[in-house]
Amino acid sequence: MQAPRRRRRLALTGVAVGALAAGGLTFASANQALAEEGCQVDYNVVSSWGGGFQANVVITAGEAINGWEVEWDFPSGTSVSSAWNVDWNVSGGHFTGGDVGWNSTIASGQSKEVFGFIGSGSSATPGEFSVNGDVCGEVTEPPTSEDPTDDPTDDPGNPGDKVDNPYTGANVYVNPQWSANAAAEPGGDAVANEPTGVWLDRTSAIYGNDSPTTGSMGLEDHLDHAIENGYDLIQIVIYNLPGRDCAALASNGELAAGEIDAYKNDYIDPIVEIQGQAKYADLKIVNVIEIDSLPNLVTNVSPRETATANCDTMKNNGNYVDGVSYAVAELGALSNTYNYIDAGHHGWIGWGDVNPQYDNFNASAALFGSLIGENGMTADDVHGFISNTANYSALEEPYWEVDQNVGGQALNQNANLPWVDWNDFNNEKDFTQAMREELIANGFNEDIGMLIDTSRNGWGGDYRPTGTSTSTDPVTFVDESRIDQRFQKGNWCNQAGAGLGERPQADPEAWIDAYVWIKPPGESDGSSELIDNDEGKGFDEMCDPDYQGNIRNGNNPSGARDNMPISGHWSSEQFQELLENAYPPVN
Incomplete structure (x- = not known):
């Protein structure tokens, strides 16, 4: 059992907590x-x-x-x-x-x-x-304890006293802002009461800003609303690393590559202070830690041909490792928090034993393990990992196996099969089961659990196959059998044809704590063309429907929707398509 750690407290009355001028x-x-x-x-x-x-x-x-x-x-x-x-x-x-x-x-x-x-x-x-x-x-002034060490607002309690799976039996928070957007759409009331993640994608989001979709309510507003309305678990996305999303531009953040002190002092510390208040002691807070960050240090750095200058910078300055370990250690010390670190998805880091030359799988698990000890982070600070956050990878492919023999050769050994491309996996369930074991081998606790974001990986609708292809040509066999309809697994932006996936639920498999909707369906991944904004978000060609790709997506068309706003902003057209192509279908 991990001993409780004491930390400094910013005054919560009469001062601003962590806001910068x-x-x-x-x-x-x-x-x-x-x-x-x-x-x-x-x-x-x-x-x-x-x-x-x-x-x-x-x-x-x-x-x-x-x-x-x-x-x-x-x-x-x-x-x-x-x-x-x-x-x-x-x-x-x-x-x-x-x-x-x-x-x-x-x-x-x-x-x-x-x-x-x-x-x-x-x-x-x-x-x-x-x-x-x-x-x-x-x-x-309220009466004070004779023993200052008994002050419940200053002692986060014992972080070892946590349940094995926080989602079991939990009433999970429904974000009223997302719910209102969903309910306003035709047919949206069928899913408007599903729990989604609350994204803190800027420092101002901690306090509430004027974003048309994810703003207005600050962190404390959401936590108070959760308590007042009888929820006992809330999902918070920690997402503001310096040099954020080094291989993509659509979600670049407000902090430059070297601003690690601002990240710690002005972003993480205020979040810790708020989540650690005594009034939230009985509210389970799941923190999803920094999506699309650490795996970039494996897949998109030199000497890989997929390297970007920004990712090389972040690997060399160490600020992804520094920032993530700091966030996990500080938040993990609280008695009511559950940290899940982002682990990418099978279409990103699923390459391992089949093609060791491009080992993303084992290398990523080793990188995650190397965080233990940084900034005082321990294995006890990590409750689990999450895959497919804000992505589209299928939960499972029911009609084909990745190592299935077609045309006299295993599919994942066929050099002419671009969809599989030597990957060890074709779905998130198999990937998370194997990744969990590899993470344990790299120093994490044996009771860690996995989450899978199923908000947009249903792939239903008219194009969903109903059985296994009878073709003996491997390419035709896979294309006719697969439910994931993307051009390539590296396509991540506003994918046309996607649908809502499995509804949030606890304990779907022994190793999976929950299926979750961390990405709120209907909120954009990035703008289809350059749009000036004050949120620090750039334009990425992978969000342009006319873009024909790059080496990171195998030089395939982007598959993105047209007429999309900047990331995090609402798209009625995308939400309607997600409803139409939901699997299981929305009744």
């Missing part, structure tokens, strides 16, 4: 008040720049609140240009903001970050606040 400085100011009327308001200026600032507002309830309206008077000349999670109005410098439904309730004694805004002019704290007409007064 220009030059790496943290700006914070607050007005706190608790009167007999029972209101407290924290006005936190979390960043500031020439003429502008961002502030977040926290309300603490003396007695439970169901519906709130907060008011104050700005200093002269201050105005608001945008706000999120609030119905707001400014008149003559007087600000009025009300709840937007899902954030209307605040439990007795609970502090809740209810909204944020962008202002211009003076960032000085207003002199007086009122909530529901009651003017807030002086702060009343």
